[in-house]
Amino acid sequence: MEAWPWWAVIGYLVIDVTVRVVSIIVVPRNRRPTAAMAWLLAIFLIPVLGALLFLLIGNPKLPRARRRKQEQVNAYIAETASHLNFGSLRPNAPEWFPPLVAMNQRLGALPLSGGNDAHLISDYQESLDAMADAMRQAEHYVHVEFYILQSDASTDDFFRAMEEVAARGIPVRVLLDYWANRWKPRYRETLRRLDAMGADWHLMLPIQPLRGRFQRPDLRNHRKLVVVDGTVGFVGSQNVTDSSYNLPRNIKRGLHWVDLMVRVQGPVVASLNAVFLSDYYAETDQVPDAGDLTHVELGDGELGCQIVPSGPGFEVENNLRLFLGLLYAAQERIMIVSPYFVPDEALLLAVTAAVDRGVQVELFVSEQGDQAVVYHAQRSYYEALLRAGIRIWMYPKPYILHTKSLTIDEQVAVIGSSNMDMRSFGLNMEVSMLVRGEEFVDEVRIVEDEYRSLSRELTLEEWNKQPLRSTVLDNLARLTSALQ
Numbered sequence: 001m002e003a004w005p006w007w008a009v010i011g012y013l014v015i016d017v018t019v020r021v022v023s024i025i026v027v028p029r030n031r032r033p034t035a036a037m038a039w040l041l042a043i044f045l046i047p048v049l050g051a052l053l054f055l056l057i058g059n060p061k062l063p064r065a066r067r068r069k070q071e072q073v074n075a076y077i078a079e080t081a082s083h084l085n086f087g088s089l090r091p092n093a094p095e096w097f098p099p100l101v102a103m104n105q106r107l108g109a110l111p112l113s114g115g116n117d118a119h120l121i122s123d124y125q126e127s128l129d130a131m132a133d134a135m136r137q138a139e140h141y142v143h144v145e146f147y148i149l150q151s152d153a154s155t156d157d158f159f160r161a162m163e164e165v166a167a168r169g170i171p172v173r174v175l176l177d178y179w180a181n182r183w184k185p186r187y188r189e190t191l192r193r194l195d196a197m198g199a200d201w202h203l204m205l206p207i208q209p210l211r212g213r214f215q216r217p218d219l220r221n222h223r224k225l226v227v228v229d230g231t232v233g234f235v236g237s238q239n240v241t242d243s244s245y246n247l248p249r250n251i252k253r254g255l256h257w258v259d260l261m262v263r264v265q266g267p268v269v270a271s272l273n274a275v276f277l278s279d280y281y282a283e284t285d286q287v288p289d290a291g292d293l294t295h296v297e298l299g300d301g302e303l304g305c306q307i308v309p310s311g312p313g314f315e316v317e318n319n320l321r322l323f324l325g326l327l328y329a330a331q332e333r334i335m336i337v338s339p340y341f342v343p344d345e346a347l348l349l350a351v352t353a354a355v356d357r358g359v360q361v362e363l364f365v366s367e368q369g370d371q372a373v374v375y376h377a378q379r380s381y382y383e384a385l386l387r388a389g390i391r392i393w394m395y396p397k398p399y400i401l402h403t404k405s406l407t408i409d410e411q412v413a414v415i416g417s418s419n420m421d422m423r424s425f426g427l428n429m430e431v432s433m434l435v436r437g438e439e440f441v442d443e444v445r446i447v448e449d450e451y452r453s454l455s456r457e458l459t460l461e462e463w464n465k466q467p468l469r470s471t472v473l474d475n476l477a478r479l480t481s482a483l484q
Helices: 006-026 033-045 047-057 064-081 097-106 124-136 156-167 178-182 187-197 248-253 268-284 318-329 345-356 372-379 382-388 422-426 438-454 468-480
Strands: 113-121 142-146 172-177 200-204 224-228 232-236 256-258 261-265 303-310 333-337 360-366 391-395 399-401 405-408 412-416 428-436 456-458
Touching (some): 006 047, 097 303, 097 318, 113 438, 124 224, 124 232, 124 256, 142 156, 142 268, 156 172, 156 187, 178 200, 200 268, 224 268, 261 268, 268 303, 318 345, 318 405, 318 412, 333 438, 345 360, 345 382, 382 391, 391 399, 405 438, 412 438, 422 428
Parallel strands (some): 142 172, 172 200, 256 399, 333 360, 360 391
Antiparallel strands (some): 232 261, 412 428
């Protein structure tokens, strides 16, 4: 093999050293130490490819114009909310609760509202049918926003409800994530059905450089919500698709997703609507007349609810800070249900420190995963969690436990789209609902008990028998999880 000329060798060395020096200056700035170290490791091991990947996906923020829109929306919501009646708040809140709520609002959440009703729907098909039934009652508008939205046999009634509403001349506005749907089965059939019914639909975070629409390609709008007339809403973790997601590999493995949604009534529905309107505005530069935030329906319930939107459009990871605040406030019990539990240092410390304080901590995860890298990254934390005294429940095959919930003691819960992983904290646009009220926590406890009855407990003894190849895969996946 012919040797490189001297000038090519010198040129390569200059470029290599320049890339390494510049990366040390640029990469750690305003970035978590773990993420910075992971990027530096990638760049130092594979300088050219690592640098190109960093340029492509190294910025976790939305484009500047999009962030300005979010700032405008936040200012509008804050101004509007200051003049609204959000119901009577539940009395006798624990001392830590009002400061937590105030922190959420400072970081972009909607105000805490009182007088709400909220009920869980934990059956997959039942939740789709309940949303369809609510939409059929629409008199003014229907707002639908989902990470994945597919027309198939399971969701046919959901789509027929939208068609019936649109046929009555009532606006049906639909938002769906671009990347999550673009390469999935039934994508074009779904869009054709939306067009045929006359829905006002838009793709969220589209990657269309020829149209001047481009951002980091792995950013996602992961929110799931429905608002009907500002009086009834749904929020949770379930997508609008068959429980197999219609993917051939899932069907071959017999995989089905286990999820839940929450049906809400009361002032909190206006907050959910505000999230939809902000996303609609971000994609269209318009705010529909029917989405009037000043219209707040007071309910008959007694739950205190706060909607917490999060994602790269916000300055800080406000969903992570919400979770941390709750974990440190817990006195008796912490129950976490998360399909993708990949904590950063702060979250890992919070859950393990809770055990040290005498708090009972349980984590519900799936026995098998649908995403190999995330699945192995999650497994890399099991030993530390088990040694700390956290009980881990493995939901059985062939189901993927996709519910995302956190309950604290007997009075506070969080339900929504946000996983407890670094992707949901930094890259996904999420929506979570903080709920205070024993009656709601009791409903969540019933679902937790059902999950526990179907699951098996992972023990440290069993975990220590893991083969070396699994440990290697887990640790490699853990390193890649910090690349953001």
